[in-house]
Amino acid sequence: MDRRQFLELIGGAACWDAASRLAAQQSPVLPTDFTLRISPVELETAPGRIIKTIGYNGSAPGPVLRLQEGKPVTIEVQNDTSDQEFVHWHGLFVPSDVDGVGDEGTPAVPAHGKQRYSFVPRPSGTRWYHTHVFAGRDLKRSTYSGQFGVLYIEPKNEPGDYDAEVFLTLHGWDPFLSTMGDDEGFLEVGYKSYSINSHALGSGDPIRVQKGQRVIFRIVNSSATLLHRVALSGHSFTVLSLDGNPVPTPRTVDVLELGPAERVDAIVTMNRPGVWILGELDDKIRSAGLGTTIEYANEKGPAQWLAPTVTPWDYTIFGRAPSAPPPDIEVIPLIFRSKFAGNRWVQHWTINGKSYPKTDPILVKANQKYRLRFDNQSAEAHPVHLHRHSFELTRVAGKPTAGILKDVVMVPARDQVEVDLLADNPGPSLFHCHMQLHMDFGFMAMLRYKD
Numbered sequence: 001m002d003r004r005q006f007l008e009l010i011g012g013a014a015c016w017d018a019a020s021r022l023a024a025q026q027s028p029v030l031p032t033d034f035t036l037r038i039s040p041v042e043l044e045t046a047p048g049r050i051i052k053t054i055g056y057n058g059s060a061p062g063p064v065l066r067l068q069e070g071k072p073v074t075i076e077v078q079n080d081t082s083d084q085e086f087v088h089w090h091g092l093f094v095p096s097d098v099d100g101v102g103d104e105g106t107p108a109v110p111a112h113g114k115q116r117y118s119f120v121p122r123p124s125g126t127r128w129y130h131t132h133v134f135a136g137r138d139l140k141r142s143t144y145s146g147q148f149g150v151l152y153i154e155p156k157n158e159p160g161d162y163d164a165e166v167f168l169t170l171h172g173w174d175p176f177l178s179t180m181g182d183d184e185g186f187l188e189v190g191y192k193s194y195s196i197n198s199h200a201l202g203s204g205d206p207i208r209v210q211k212g213q214r215v216i217f218r219i220v221n222s223s224a225t226l227l228h229r230v231a232l233s234g235h236s237f238t239v240l241s242l243d244g245n246p247v248p249t250p251r252t253v254d255v256l257e258l259g260p261a262e263r264v265d266a267i268v269t270m271n272r273p274g275v276w277i278l279g280e281l282d283d284k285i286r287s288a289g290l291g292t293t294i295e296y297a298n299e300k301g302p303a304q305w306l307a308p309t310v311t312p313w314d315y316t317i318f319g320r321a322p323s324a325p326p327p328d329i330e331v332i333p334l335i336f337r338s339k340f341a342g343n344r345w346v347q348h349w350t351i352n353g354k355s356y357p358k359t360d361p362i363l364v365k366a367n368q369k370y371r372l373r374f375d376n377q378s379a380e381a382h383p384v385h386l387h388r389h390s391f392e393l394t395r396v397a398g399k400p401t402a403g404i405l406k407d408v409v410m411v412p413a414r415d416q417v418e419v420d421l422l423a424d425n426p427g428p429s430l431f432h433c434h435m436q437l438h439m440d441f442g443f444m445a446m447l448r449y450k451d
């Protein structure tokens with residue numbers, strides 16, 4: 001064995017130490033056949049705190065699916081529930097009929113039945129998989145549930161300049177609808193508790209590290225509706241990838257910000273021995289479970305929280321200098337607005353004045369490049385997601401940039417984001433806000449290829 005060392009990390013399934021990873025690269029042992037079973041689970045996130053939900057393979061999150069880029073896989077999904085389901089492979093360039101979206105033409109996983117998904121995993125990087133069904137006001141369904149997991153696609157040549165790898169998912173539990181104290185207001189989603197992976201802060205095994213180690217955190221915000229900001233007390237993160245795609249300019253920051261469905265891959269050099277909290281900046285949310293413990297070897301005692309200095313999250317610091325756009329690029333404007341649907345009711349949403357399924361399709365021609373202008377004329381930020389493609393950020397709230405490839409982008413309230421899209425994966429592709437409460441109440445449109 002080389003200088004890399006074995007590490008004991010949280011919950012077996014959620015980790016993959018560097019030595020095994022190296023061994024896997026030397027002999028191609030990554031499996032290509034997987035089974036996912038959708039069934040009710042009882043998750044004890046903290047002693048006595050039982051979450052009753054639906055999960056994959058008896059847990060939530062489901063197993064980390066580790067695939068090799070370009071090597072075909074088959075995933076058989078068995079549905080033990082009485083509701084039809086879909087599993088969406090978020091961030092993968094797969095055909096519409098396996099993308100896991102009914103409206104794109106993917107066959108369902110029938111209630112008490114099964115369905116096989118076969119595809120070639122690409123592109124490499126941190127992706128994830130999750131249910132993609134309508135929930136509406138039934139907060140036991142869809143992404144409010146425990147049906148999510150990390151899907152990591154190994155690149156053909158991984159630099160692997162780290163000693164250990166840790167996968168983290170951020171999730172809220174026992175959601176409820178409330179006007180949050182405003183009698184005249186509309187309904188929003190709150191959560192009674194939270195976890196990172198399957199445990200609340202203070203429960204489960206700590207992430208055990210040694211001084212000097214470089215640990216890569218691959219973080220997925222699997223929340224149905226909430227943006228999260230996380231920090232690791234006394235440490236900083238060097239951001240390597242956003243949504244699984246390497247950034248042109250890796251930068252070191254104290255706080256990571258992830259909208260729903262966004263991913264960040266960041267390296268931390270473990271240079272401050274102690275027992276520390278990695279968790280949400282919001283004290284209430286962190287105390288309600290959104291955190292985990294980082295424990296250095298030979299260090300004991302309660303985990304400490306040091307509040308970081310907060311600077312606004314800015315995607316463009318990870319980009320490169322913008323180049324001039326091709327003068328003939330077609331701009332497709334997409335205007336997002338809320339539509340008040342009554343007091344003590346959920347808001348409805350429109351794209352260019354219409355709510356799904358009545359929204360106009362976004363029409364593209366194969367192999368043409370387009371500039372999508374996300375014009376958010378509402379009072380809150382939205383994590384908008386395009387299926388089966390990545391896009392390149394070109395302007396974020398007035399700041400030009402280039403080279404950042406994503407499949408979800410937070411569009412700030414009353415502001416704009418522009419992205420360039422190369423239409424290179426024919427087939428219907430859903431575009432929507434990733435907040436479940438928004439996508440279910442109108443905030444969706446279909447991107448279609450013209451003949």
Ligand SMILES: [Cu+2]
Nearest residue numbers: 382433435438
């Ligand atoms: Cu939204």
